[in-house]
Amino acid sequence: MTLAEMQFQTPELRLASAEIFMLVMACLILMLDLFVKDRKRTVTFVATQLTLVGAAVVTFATTSGDIGYTFSNMYVGDLLGDVLKLLLYLTVIVVLFYSRGYILERPQMARGEYYALTLFATLGMMVMISANHFLTVYLGLELLSLSLYAMVAMNRDSVPATEAAMKYFVLGALASGLLLYGMSMIYGATGTLEITAVAERLYMGQVDRGILVFGLVFLVSGIAFKLGVVPFHMWIPDVYHGAPTAVTLFIATAPKLAAFAIVVRMLVNGLIVMAPDWQMMLILLSVLSMAIGNIAAIAQTNLKRMLAYSAISHMGFMLLGMVTGVANGDARFALNAYSSSMFYVVTYVLTSAGTFGMILLLARGGLESDELEDLKGLNKRSPWFAAMMMMMMFSMAGIPFFVGFFAKFSVLQAVVAAGYLWLALVAVFFSLIGCFYYLRVVKIMYFDQPTNSLPIIAPLDMKILMSANGLAVALLGIFPQALMSICAFALLRSL
């Protein structure tokens, strides 16, 4: 390519204005923090929250509902991206509120870096969500991952935390390698890394299928690592368990949205022609995840570890919606299937935030409260929070009239509509096994005698937020329609 052939266009910055805003603010906050003397970093905290709100305003103001590309088609702005980003900001805001008390009690964590890293991770996720190029995906993913590694290791003196960070980093590097290798194979087969262009080449049909499938296997493996599905799940229990709970809360929520986004971007937008292949792969991973996740969770005594296995099984369940988009070459149900997955992931993030938030709420005086034992007799200590936790657990177990039930229900509907009745039965079977450990939590809270009769002290904002979170789980269970139509509409306008 000669210099004369290169054309310089001013990229349309409007589509990426939220990302630019976020980047600038993250850098500013990093510097601002140097001048903050307050040990509590209240200024940094407020500035971070305001940045997220500001990003939300920007995203909301620039959303058009149309699909637009920028940065030489490396970047896409569409309704799906905007909806996911808005949910992302909301999640991060809630996460920061929940984490505030926890990190204040840990001097190692109560630093400006924590907030800056959070914002950089958020930026990485925003890039992932809006990627239209395999390298953009990689860029976003690495930005997210590197921030997360640092956050896990934030509590430097904690041995489990540093061990978890190390594991996460090494395995993450391996996964990145797999992903990059897969991308290079796809480049080799199609001659491009631009997602929409890949899709076009595949439609034309002049592609070496062998190389493509080879690349696909690696690509799916990389994605599977990010989602944390079997057999690429091994990091999840250790990292969830080892990381400071505030970071676990972060890892367990927001990145799930971004992971869903890259599944849609890479597999649906880019490789839909290969759907029969990747769907079968995902079915395999999904069934394994639901089996191992639900069964291994039963053997856990640590709440965070149990929730880690629960996350594995939930991501497996979420994938069910992704595998049923194209059935026998017929993509009629695709919209329903993908929007059911999106609904699932959104509600999972909501419920998961509440659950880890509850662990944070119970942890105090620098001590963790993450063993199942610590929940004993919670109802006696605080009936209200016990009720919130119960709703969260019911929702995760998929008990009717909590939002988790409708999420499972809509995914299963998509699975049955695509003709995979056996798959639906397998999913229901493992969800049934999963009910056991969720209900055990409820049993422990309500029927066991408390070992610790201290009253629960939490900041007012956290109490309000926790109540809102719990009530949202219940209310969305009664009125799931609005959120469901938002998911369906966002996907309709973006695919």
Added chain:
Amino acid sequence: MEMQKLYLLVPLAPLVGAAIAGLFCRVIPRWLAHTVTIAGVAVACLASYVIFKDVMAGNTYNGPVYQWLTSGDYHFEVGFLIDQLTVTMMLVVTSVSLMVHIYTIGYMQDDPGYNRFFSYISLFTFSMLMLVMSNNFMQLFFGWEAVGLVSYLLIGFWYTRPTAIFANLKAFLVNRVGDFGFILGIGLVLAHFGTLDYAAVFAKAPELAGNTTLALFGEGEGVALMTAICILLFIGAMGKSAQVPLHVWLPDSMEGPTPISALIHAATMVTAGIFMVARMSPLFELSNTALSFVIVIGSITALFMGFLGIIQNDIKRVVAYSTLSQLGYMTVALGVSAYSVAIFHLMTHAFFKALLFLGAGSVIIGMHHDQDIRNMGGLRKYMPITWITSLVGSLALIGTPFFSGFYSKDSIIESVALSHLPGAGFAYFSVMAGVFVTAFYSFRMYFLVFHGEERFGKAADHDAHAAHARTDAHDDHSAHGDAAAHHADDTHAEEHHGLAPGQKPHETPWVVTLPLVMLAIPSVIIGYIGIEPMLFGDFFKGAIFVDTEAHPVMEELAHHFHGAFAMATHAVTTAVFWLALLGVALSWFFYMKRPDIPAAIKSRCGPLYTLLENKYYFDKFNDVVFAGGARLLGRGLWKGGDAGLIDGIIVNGSVGLVRWFAAVARLFQSGHIYHYAFTMIIGVFVLMTLWVTRA
């Protein structure tokens, strides 16, 4: 419009009373509880009377009140059918209920469950009214179950007594058997007629009856649809109206307080089955097989339950067996298509049997809750009003000319004689023999209670009483029953004091005697005034359907009828009258003149006596075959199915499997980073092998 509001008022007034007395039973004073419930029933009674007048003027009504739900093409509605049959039942139910309410003030005055009791009986009145006023099968079933529920609650009213709990459980279970048939019948109606509305079903019935059969097993010979429906519905009636072999619960139901024995287990609820069959006359008329079945069941009940009355010593049980026998008479009348006669007997019986029960209750109060007639005697002197009214009731029961029972019972006997359906011959024998038996046991009780030697207040009574308590407990044959019996002895010792030596019975207060007098009046006169319009006029025209060509009994009966007075004077020339007289005379001779004869007979006819003592072994049979069988089946399913298969293999087995698997899965989570990386590599390798080699 105004009448419709009045219709609504009739069931709702007692319901309001029941709700007030029931929901606030712990807070409101006693006087308020009985005032509201009595007021409610009195309003219902008055309204019924107004409706009766209106119906007499020719205004019947059939329409919906409220649509409950629609399922497909089926509409489930609450609706009223107000015609002559309904209004007769409404009058009987509300007036007897009113009397019983008043009587209860006296009977239950020392009972801690006073308010609860009033709530129950008002609730019963509501349920019974819903049953008789309904215009569709669903509401009929609702009322049917609701009266059953209240009956259950009231039999077990003294819930600390094991015998009462046993009795109400028994009533409940036996009625389930009947209701099973009943609801199957309703289901058949719904399946074949597509509606549950009486009028629509009746209109469609003749057309469907002709050619519809139900294949029982595969494609073989079928049963006529109408026969199946009618027999199934009648099985429901057998449970509710205590016909053999589903009669076993009624004698035990005497564990409940006496007022409800009068109201529910004599006058109203047990006659629901009779009413239902009369209401369904357009269906029953279409199946001679079903009618024959009805006749046979009725006649067996009428005669054989009467025999049992002879050997009972508990005053209430004598009356209870008499009720069974009289219900048999009504059933026989239904079977020979003399529906109006059955309803007529139902009405007269409601009055005189309620009277007899309340009289018995009055005696029980006078005797300080001693119910054994062997401990009574000569009460005439001490309880004159009770004596007179009981005599009136007994005379009505045995069919003394001019008394109400005479007209209804004689009409039944005559109509049976005129019927030519299979089974009518046996029925005729049964009802004739029944006349003698009825007269014998009624007056045995009457003489033992009111005449002869005064046997109360003796020291020996208490021993005799303990023995009696034990025979009482014989009703409960199961192992449970025996355990219950021991408890029963203790509780009886507390509750059934009897009279202390030297103590005399006393007449009961006015709230008790007033209902006796009020019931004695219709017991005497209602037959005389009612027979002509109800049986031979066109009172039930439109309400009861009789296929006069196939079953001309009522028409022929009308030929023989020459007025109520003539009928009574003519009675002297009939065998019925002399049989009754013979019964009275013989009981006088046996129990007043030569008390040694019954004892002699008892020792001579040991096996027969044992048979009667054990009530033909129905209880034992049910206990061994049904209860034992069910327990065996339950135990088998429990041990084998539940504990073994479900708990053992499925639940614990899968728990073990899951636990094992979880442990293995945990083992994989070794904590070593190279294990983790290796797992990922294996994953990639497997995916590669599966897909790349395929491509």
